[in-house]
Amino acid sequence: MRLLVRASAWAPSTSRCLSNAAPTHLAMVSSSLVGIHSPHLKNGDPEPAPVAGRARLFSMRFCPFAQRAAICLAKKGILTDIVNVNLVAKPDWYFAKNPKGTVPTFELDGKAVFESLIVPEYLDGIFPDAPPILPAEPYTRARQRILVEQLSVIKDGYVGIFMALKGKTSDEDVKAAIGKAIAALDESEKLAANNAPFFYGTAPGYADYMTYPFVDRLLVMLTEVLPVLRPTLAADVKQFTAAGFPGSGSWTKLTAWLEAAQQLDEIRASRQSHEMQAAFLKTYIAGAPEYDIGVR
Ligand SMILES: N[C@@H](CCC(=O)N[C@@H](CS)C(=O)NCC(=O)O)C(=O)O
Incomplete structure (x- = not known):
């Protein structure tokens, strides 16, 4: 071709x-x-x-x-x-x-x-x-689509924190948005596959590719942006670190998933560094x- x-x-x-x-x-x-x-x-x-x-x-x-x-x-x-x-x-x-x-x-x-x-x-x-x-087989294909829909809670969690910071809302509102993002991680952990790094088995696919960009941005938001822009809430996110995100204590499968996803050539080819993402996000939040x- x-x-x-x-x-x-x-x-x-x-x-x-x-x-x-x-x-x-x-x-x-x-x-x-x-x-x-x-x-x-x-x-x-x-x-x-x-x-x-x-x-x-x-x-x-x-x-x-x-x-x-x-x-x-x-x-x-x-x-x-x-x-x-x-x-x-x-x-x-x-x-x-x-x-x-x-x-x-x-x-x-x-x-x-x-x-x-x-x-x-x-x-x-x-x-x-x-x-x-996407897989050709109809059932697997439908399940991957469903998974993407279910995993969109991570996108919503990230966007919620972004909007709260951009809207200069109260600490209480930002805290509530952090709580929703954490609940989204909990829900996603339940959806992750057992004993397989990717969402639908040993090879990455639609659900992994559609979800990765939002997990990566949530990582940057919680570890590099929020603690700087809202130091009053730094303690609320101090459990999160870029290495081993979101954390194998509470989110064992998601943490292994992210580690595997970060190694993929197609992801490495498409990404911006966390440092640049954080720098950009600060300018975006500032308007x-x-x-x-x-x-x-
Ligand atoms: N539903 C769209 C959303 C795309 C989207 O909102 N992209 C943002 C940038 S991250 C954008 O283009 N914003 C400019 C605008 O909405 O005018 C998709 O999945 O492609």
Whole structure:
């Protein structure tokens, strides 16, 4: 298949706006994703010319939804130019691809598909020779979808803390949001597989890929952002550390799952460092997101 590249092949970008230059704080991980650290295009910037036959992912470096799509593209080894979009000053041309103006949007041969839970299925359909994200067998497939729905409590838990901090709500409200995130971890622990690191067995799949970006952000939030922005609540989250998150005492299976997920090439290829995520989150919570933080 012409768009497939081996995971070890680091494909050069031919597009003017795209760059492979990784900030020095990130170890280079070879992958099919080109320009993951490229600057974000904003209103007034021209759309980079698409390279014929080459996939594009419209993204934002720190977006967990966009990371879902990036993980799947890396797993499949699809040569993809990442086009980062400034979400507070979106280029006009972006709305023609995605009227909601959200990221991610996947585009190939002039066909754009958005929504992070739908893109993986589309990729499975158009790249039948690449490793599948969703299983073909109907029951297993349905169960994976159900699992993603159930695990969305982690997304909600993370977003709840984010909103509470951004809304400058009282310590009591932030505490309540932390409580919900902890309850989400408890629920997810019950859903994790026994004796298998991944949610649906020994190999990672849809549920793992759709959930990882939010667990990683919850980690950053609880260990690096919240204690700094709300020192009055530092004691409420001091049980959490980046190493061994969320903690094998209460969440044995989830902790083993995260450790295994962090080793996957497709996850390593799509991630931003915790340091950069924390720095970005602070600017976002303050109301002035610095999308290009650490790039230049
Ligand atoms: N339901 C969408 C949500 C995507 C989303 O909200 N992305 C955020 C960035 S993390 C975004 O594009 N925000 C800009 C906006 O909503 O205008 C999906 O799953 O793809």
